[in-house]
Amino acid sequence: MRTARRISQIVFFLFFIFLFLITRYPYEHGITTEIFLRFSPLSPVFMFIKDLKINLLFLPALIILFFTVFFGRFFCGWICPLGTLLDISGKIVKSPLNRISEKWQKLRYLKFALLIGLLILALFSVHIWGYFDPLSIFNRALTIVFYPLATLFAEKALLALSNVSFLEDPAYWLYDQFKYAIMPENQAHYQQLFWIALFIFLILIAEKLSRRFWCRYLCPAGALLSFLSQFRFYERIVGEQCPACNKCQIECKMNAIPQDDVGYTNKVECIECFNCGATCPPKYNAITYRWRWTPYRTSVDYSRRRFLGTSVASITALGLLGVGIKNKEAINQQVRPPGSLTEEDFKDKCIRCMECVRICASNGACLQPSGIQSSIADLWLPIAEMRTGYCEYNCNQCGQVCPTEAILPLTLAQKKKTPMGLAYFDKNLCIPFARNEDCIVCEEHCPTSEKAIKFDIRDFTDPKTGQTRKVKYPYVIKELCIGCGICVYKCPLEGKPAIFVTIENQKRPTSSDILKS
Amino acid sequence: MKRRQFIRSISLGTAGISLLPVLGNKLLYGSGQFPQAVWVENGEPEQLLKRALQEFGGLKRFIKKGDVVVIKPNIGWDRPPELAANTNPHLVAALVKACKEAGAKKVKIFDRTCNNPQRCYRNSQIQKWAEKAGAKVEHIRPNRFKKITIDGNIVKEWLIYRDYLEADKVINVPIAKHHSLSLVTLGLKNLMGVMGDNRGLIHNNFAEKLTDIDRKILPTLTIIDAYRILTANGPVGGNPKDVKLTKTLILSDCTVSADNLALSLFGLKLEDVPHIKMAYEKGLAKYDPGKLTVRRVTLG
Numbered sequence: 180m181r182t183a184r185r186i187s188q189i190v191f192f193l194f195f196i197f198l199f200l201i202t203r204y205p206y207e208h209g210i211t212t213e214i215f216l217r218f219s220p221l222s223p224v225f226m227f228i229k230d231l232k233i234n235l236l237f238l239p240a241l242i243i244l245f246f247t248v249f250f251g252r253f254f255c256g257w258i259c260p261l262g263t264l265l266d267i268s269g270k271i272v273k274s275p276l277n278r279i280s281e282k283w284q285k286l287r288y289l290k291f292a293l294l295i296g297l298l299i300l301a302l303f304s305v306h307i308w309g310y311f312d313p314l315s316i317f318n319r320a321l322t323i324v325f326y327p328l329a330t331l332f333a334e335k336a337l338l339a340l341s342n343v344s345f346l347e348d349p350a351y352w353l354y355d356q357f358k359y360a361i362m363p364e365n366q367a368h369y370q371q372l373f374w375i376a377l378f379i380f381l382i383l384i385a386e387k388l389s390r391r392f393w394c395r396y397l398c399p400a401g402a403l404l405s406f407l408s409q410f411r412f413y414e415r416i417v418g419e420q421c422p423a424c425n426k427c428q429i430e431c432k433m434n435a436i437p438q439d440d441v442g443y444t445n446k447v448e449c450i451e452c453f454n455c456g457a458t459c460p461p462k463y464n465a466i467t468y469r470w471r472w473t474p475y476r477t478s479v480d481y482s483r484r485r486f487l488g489t490s491v492a493s494i495t496a497l498g499l500l501g502v503g504i505k506n507k508e509a510i511n512q513q514v515r516p517p518g519s520l521t522e523e524d525f526k527d528k529c530i531r532c533m534e535c536v537r538i539c540a541s542n543g544a545c546l547q548p549s550g551i552q553s554s555i556a557d558l559w560l561p562i563a564e565m566r567t568g569y570c571e572y573n574c575n576q577c578g579q580v581c582p583t584e585a586i587l588p589l590t591l592a593q594k595k596k597t598p599m600g601l602a603y604f605d606k607n608l609c610i611p612f613a614r615n616e617d618c619i620v621c622e623e624h625c626p627t628s629e630k631a632i633k634f635d636i637r638d639f640t641d642p643k644t645g646q647t648r649k650v651k652y653p654y655v656i657k658e659l660c661i662g663c664g665i666c667v668y669k670c671p672l673e674g675k676p677a678i679f680v681t682i683e684n685q686k687r688p689t690s691s692d693i694l695k696s
Numbered sequence: 697m698k699r700r701q702f703i704r705s706i707s708l709g710t711a712g713i714s715l716l717p718v719l720g721n722k723l724l725y726g727s728g729q730f731p732q733a734v735w736v737e738n739g740e741p742e743q744l745l746k747r748a749l750q751e752f753g754g755l756k757r758f759i760k761k762g763d764v765v766v767i768k769p770n771i772g773w774d775r776p777p778e779l780a781a782n783t784n785p786h787l788v789a790a791l792v793k794a795c796k797e798a799g800a801k802k803v804k805i806f807d808r809t810c811n812n813p814q815r816c817y818r819n820s821q822i823q824k825w826a827e828k829a830g831a832k833v834e835h836i837r838p839n840r841f842k843k844i845t846i847d848g849n850i851v852k853e854w855l856i857y858r859d860y861l862e863a864d865k866v867i868n869v870p871i872a873k874h875h876s877l878s879l880v881t882l883g884l885k886n887l888m889g890v891m892g893d894n895r896g897l898i899h900n901n902f903a904e905k906l907t908d909i910d911r912k913i914l915p916t917l918t919i920i921d922a923y924r925i926l927t928a929n930g931p932v933g934g935n936p937k938d939v940k941l942t943k944t945l946i947l948s949d950c951t952v953s954a955d956n957l958a959l960s961l962f963g964l965k966l967e968d969v970p971h972i973k974m975a976y977e978k979g980l981a982k983y984d985p986g987k988l989t990v991r992r993v994t995l996g
Contacts, residue, residue: 204815341837342839351837358835542812571812572934573774573815617877617899617900617901618900619877623875623876623899628938630929651876671896671897
């Protein structure tokens with residue numbers, strides 16, 4: 180069974196990474212790559228609180244939840260890619276034995292507290308569970324940290340090798356293969372890299388404190404599954420012949436076997452890794468796994484007192500989240516992906532998984548994880564940064580890959596008519612206005628079929644020389660501009676661009692809009 | 697007259713007579729046996745190209761066996777061929793085949809795109825058809841720009857793509873389009889696709905800067921794709937109404953002359969277009985615009 184579990188872990192891990200890698204232009208393979216984010220057990224619950232209806236989008240998660248009642252936390256042990264990553268990390272940093280990590284045991288309630296806290300916040304219509312969703316964390320780390328890191332290294336290394344004369348051809352050959360199979364898009368660089376990297380680093384390095392530290396003490400998805408697996412029907416049975424050598428207890432990933440009673444399994448903690456069965460010495464062969472219709476119950480390590488504490492903490496958090504600087508200027512610059520729901524709904528539904536950011540990198544590359552701008556919950560929402568990228572006119576892929584439909588899957592025709600914002604010139608900087616010389620690079624790139632940037636041709640008489648020349652002075656037509664930001668991206672000024680996009684004129688659909696059309 | 701003398705004069709005479717047609721051609725076309733530019737119209741891209749090359753004396757005039765040839769089409773935009781923002785993919789493919797037939801060892805195609813390169817290469821269909829025809833279609837590699845001395849009136853040095861500089865022969869294949877800054881984009885403007893750095897900076901004092909750089913990187917041949925031309929909202933376009941089906945191809949070994957000829961498609965004159973006018977003034981043209989010999993052919 181342990182071998183089967185390991186194979187399952189590897190298969191799911193590679194499958195998720197494969198899905199991640201093919202989340203890119205041209206995206207015509209017909210696979211909905213965001214499906215793996217819908218494996219997250221939390222998503223149907225929180226989406227139910229949000230929409231008050233069971234959303235079949237989250238069918239994979241619903242299936243997992245259903246089977247958890249009978250089989251326990253198999254998701255954590257067999258499927259969750261973050262769990263697999265933690266196992267790998269644990270091997271590298273050498274997690275201590277359960278005997279030593281025992282001291283953290285009292286923190287087990289934390290994951291329940293976190294889950295309940297997030298649920299309370301959700302009931303008050305503040306959805307920030309996405310920050311702690313294990314699949315979201317995994318995809319976020321892949322998109323912002325691991326993939327850019329790996330590809331940056333590979334790309335730079337191969338290009339550096341190509342500068343060595345005799346290696347030029349093989350290096351370029353490798354480079355082409357690499358570009359073809361793994362990384363066809365340009366290297367993406369993300370803001371918020373430091374904090375997202377720190378977040379995943381802390382989760383991974385916590386393996387130094389105990390095996391599966393995150394899963395044992397913090398993961399809200401694990402907590403939810405724990406609640407469901409109190410009566411798990413599939414049980415570990417320890418036979419009479421057990422000499423209590425405690426080998427299984429030592430090997431238990433979750434420390435779900437008590438030291439003084441190896442016959443008992445803590446069902447809410449056990450993730451069914453089957454290490455216990457595999458380590459039981461063959462001469463005893465005391466551990467078997469069986470289905471029983473009369474299971475014993477393990478209660479959740481979460482008292483009423485703790486619940487009260489959690490409630491108080493979450494109400495405080497609720498208040499803190501409500502207190503923002505409400506920076507109007509920052510809010511005005513928060514350009515969201517085309518097809519994003521109205522800001523309130525968008526914030527509630529977005530799980531900060533970075534799937535849109537990932538696919539945007541292979542297109543216009545404007546989407547970035549946002550920092551805290553006007554309130555704390557702004558953190559890591561996708562934001563269109565037009566100076567580092569732009570929204571590709573013929574692209575609607577961010578909506579197609581959003582796992583929670585925070586960004587609606589607009590058709591290309593719909594997307595082209597959905598303004599993200601409106602461009603304004605900064606005439607103090609713009610070359611024609613500042614220096615009375617032609618430029619209009621912005622107009623050249625403007626992609627709408629009738630250009631949203633037009634220009635006046637006016638005479639300018641140079642006071643020094645007395646010569647008169649014709650200069651093209653650009654301006655924006657509000658009705659035509661869709662806020663794609665290519666003008667900002669291409670503005671030839673070295674630093675601050677002379678044109679910028681605000682959220683003015685943005686069109687944010689509600690869910691019912693899309694159903695109508 | 698002695699017999700020997702007679703034979704000598706007779707043979708000289710025959711030689712002279714047999715050379716007459718050649719001399720005649722020379723008189724007719726100025727410097728060479730062939731026209732200085734060809735204008736073919738009313739045909740599909742492949743037919744236009746075939747005829748134009750034939751009238752121009754075949755590609756073998758320019759391409760030697762074993763040459764590495766760079767074809768520089770316009771792949772600048774994420775647009776399908778029907779919208780006339782990029783060079784016609786079938787023309788590019790036919791040209792690749794012609795180069796291979798003329799003995800080219802390798803045909804490379806690239807362009808520094810304005811939109812996402814993958815999207816442009818794919819949506820323009822140039823990647824697909826050119827690769828089928830046997831070309832190597834590559835994205836611009838960031839480490840392959842080389843700073844070259846320009847010493848122009850304004851531009852002193854600029855980054856140019858190395859593969860372009862190192863090619864034995866270069867064929868520039870622009871599409872004829874409207875352009876708001878330069879009025880039209882043709883051969884001279886299309887060469888911006890091999891320039892590195894912040895190209896937006898070329899846009900002020902455009903005519904002077906463009907001709908400064910172009911002077912150093914003029915191609916072997918220029919073939920202007922005017923099968924479909926974009927008459928407004930260029931260079932990106934997007935509205936089918938702005939596309940005009942003109943079914944024309946212009947070929948010359950002088951970029952400036954080819955550009956000058958193409959102006960008539962847009963109803964423009966040389967005086968209207970500063971960058972082409974300046975190219976003449978700064979001596980980028982091989983041929984005098986007044987004395988240009990053009991072979992005009994209408995197919996069909």
